[in-house]
Amino acid sequence: MRIEGRALVLGDNISTDHILPSRLKYQVTTLEEMARFVLVGVSEDMPQRVKPGTILVAGENFGYGSSREHAAWALKLSGVRAVLALSFARIFYRNAINIGLPVLTIPPEARQAVGDGDTIVVDAAEGVVELPGRGLRFHTEPLDPLLRRIVEAGGIVEYVKRQGSLPWRTA
Amino acid sequence: MTMAQQILARRSGREKVEPGEAVAVPVDLVFAHDGTAPLLIDVLEDMGLSIPSPDERRHEVYFVIDHAAPSPRTGMSKLHKVMREFARRNSLRLYDVGWGITHVLFPYEGKVRPWMVIMGADSHTLTMGALGAFATGAGSTDVAIAAVFGETWMKVPESIMVKLEGGPLPRGVMAKDVALEMVGQLGPGGANYMAVEFAGPGLRHISMEGRFTLSNMTVESGAKTGLAPADGVAQTWLRERGVEASFPPLEPGPEGSYRDVLPIELNRMEPLVAAPPLPNNVKHIAEVEGTEVDQVFIGTCVNGRLEDMVAAARVLRGRRVKEGTRCIVIPGSRHVFLEAGRMGIIQQLVEAGCVVGAPSCGPCIGGHYGLLGPEEVAVFTSNRNMPGRSGDPTSRVYLASPLTAAAAAVEGRIVDPRGYL
Ligand code: SF4
Numbered sequence: 001m002r003i004e005g006r007a008l009v010l011g012d013n014i015s016t017d018h019i020l021p022s023r024l025k026y027q028v029t030t031l032e033e034m035a036r037f038v039l040v041g042v043s044e045d046m047p048q049r050v051k052p053g054t055i056l057v058a059g060e061n062f063g064y065g066s067s068r069e070h071a072a073w074a075l076k077l078s079g080v081r082a083v084l085a086l087s088f089a090r091i092f093y094r095n096a097i098n099i100g101l102p103v104l105t106i107p108p109e110a111r112q113a114v115g116d117g118d119t120i121v122v123d124a125a126e127g128v129v130e131l132p133g134r135g136l137r138f139h140t141e142p143l144d145p146l147l148r149r150i151v152e153a154g155g156i157v158e159y160v161k162r163q164g165s166l167p168w169r170t171a
Numbered sequence: 172m173t174m175a176q177q178i179l180a181r182r183s184g185r186e187k188v189e190p191g192e193a194v195a196v197p198v199d200l201v202f203a204h205d206g207t208a209p210l211l212i213d214v215l216e217d218m219g220l221s222i223p224s225p226d227e228r229r230h231e232v233y234f235v236i237d238h239a240a241p242s243p244r245t246g247m248s249k250l251h252k253v254m255r256e257f258a259r260r261n262s263l264r265l266y267d268v269g270w271g272i273t274h275v276l277f278p279y280e281g282k283v284r285p286w287m288v289i290m291g292a293d294s295h296t297l298t299m300g301a302l303g304a305f306a307t308g309a310g311s312t313d314v315a316i317a318a319v320f321g322e323t324w325m326k327v328p329e330s331i332m333v334k335l336e337g338g339p340l341p342r343g344v345m346a347k348d349v350a351l352e353m354v355g356q357l358g359p360g361g362a363n364y365m366a367v368e369f370a371g372p373g374l375r376h377i378s379m380e381g382r383f384t385l386s387n388m389t390v391e392s393g394a395k396t397g398l399a400p401a402d403g404v405a406q407t408w409l410r411e412r413g414v415e416a417s418f419p420p421l422e423p424g425p426e427g428s429y430r431d432v433l434p435i436e437l438n439r440m441e442p443l444v445a446a447p448p449l450p451n452n453v454k455h456i457a458e459v460e461g462t463e464v465d466q467v468f469i470g471t472c473v474n475g476r477l478e479d480m481v482a483a484a485r486v487l488r489g490r491r492v493k494e495g496t497r498c499i500v501i502p503g504s505r506h507v508f509l510e511a512g513r514m515g516i517i518q519q520l521v522e523a524g525c526v527v528g529a530p531s532c533g534p535c536i537g538g539h540y541g542l543l544g545p546e547e548v549a550v551f552t553s554n555r556n557m558p559g560r561s562g563d564p565t566s567r568v569y570l571a572s573p574l575t576a577a578a579a580a581v582e583g584r585i586v587d588p589r590g591y592l
Pocket of ligand 1: 238272293295471472473531532535536553554
């Protein structure tokens, strides 16, 4: 599973309220509308900076906070191809996998090396992150085969629709 | 084995499970509320799957309207309507406007028992772990799968033991202060992917209601579930609610089976607050004393139980909410509302100048009434204070116990509640 995109670097503890402030949840009711506010909790210009093909590169505890899937959807629908972070909040991680948004834990060296706008190539199955522009290559934990199966299907809903059964039953 | 491992092993039909391994487990109770059910319905429709009828399934499925209840906007009213129609078509029980917050409501309704696996479309589902249930929050998709199939997969978590020593709690200190101490020490990701389990000799001094407060806040350190043992306190509480089921004992494992042990000495605790912008930004009350407060809110799934209403009334009874400060009190469920009414607490709070609202989440997540204006400062008994959660992004929320919140309402600024008892 190979993903290529451009880096957008974020800090530690980006919460679901940063990604999509909860108060908006009750004002905008469609997922597409939510995507227009993506990461507005970080700064006002973030929704413009997140372009299709973006790979987010964040620090510790990405996605902590509410369990609502809207945050993960907002990222996916605004064109984010993958999220790489030093660590993820549990529910966000699970939500992202479930909707088919690849999430990968990366080592601190990899995060330090990445600058905004860098091209990143990720091989989630092998657990490799490359920065071709800088000639750098890092190893990460590969994505669990069960989770990869879900992500590759475009999410667990797509999986169930196509296979008619649960991914762990066929594991 | 840790309590989390004991539950997952038993429920997946194994002798033993190891942290990190994934197991398929049955889910006994599944729910979504008005913030998450609409997406759940979309997911179900998208999958082309429906929730089996009550006779065809062993698991329970509920909807609760608690986040914006009653509806403040027509857009929300439409979503509530969609939920009601879906519930009717699928023979689901829906707890409508006024029943209260799921995590307060279900235990009072006798829906939660030790050894259960509970999956809710809400991050504070962990609250119910206080009764020894593996209760965890998940997204709508996970919950949809669990609602249809009655099962899910879980990675067996490692556990952290929060070992309560000494006790009882000193005067003016509540379980909320212990919860703040815990999330302050663990930090925002300190229990990521892990179960937090309460143990130690001090636990017998923490009431069942206080234990819900503790389990509730474990998620502020990233926990997957927050478990307390099914001991005498839990069993008595269940019996009082008419839950007679007998169940095998659930007790913490040996300390060696835990990744870490966090000791907290109860008798040395003092009132604490979490200053913005994070629940983990915990400070001693003296460090923030004198901070002026525009609004106080007492309620939520952390502190909306009877014990909390009693605590608020202890401070506010016979006193007045400071002119220029608003004090909103919202009982967590209709059980709490009724009992507080019987005890005369509602009367006392209203006489003191509080606004008492119908059971719901209120301003906690900014979906409903009591939202904060620009640069306003508030003391909430809730669990989160990220910027903009409860109103304008420039508003600031301090998290505290009901005693501390009530004292702030009386003075219009943050003060040590111990002078008001
Ligand atoms: S009271 Fe607050 S934290 Fe609890 S369920 Fe409601 S919105 Fe969530």
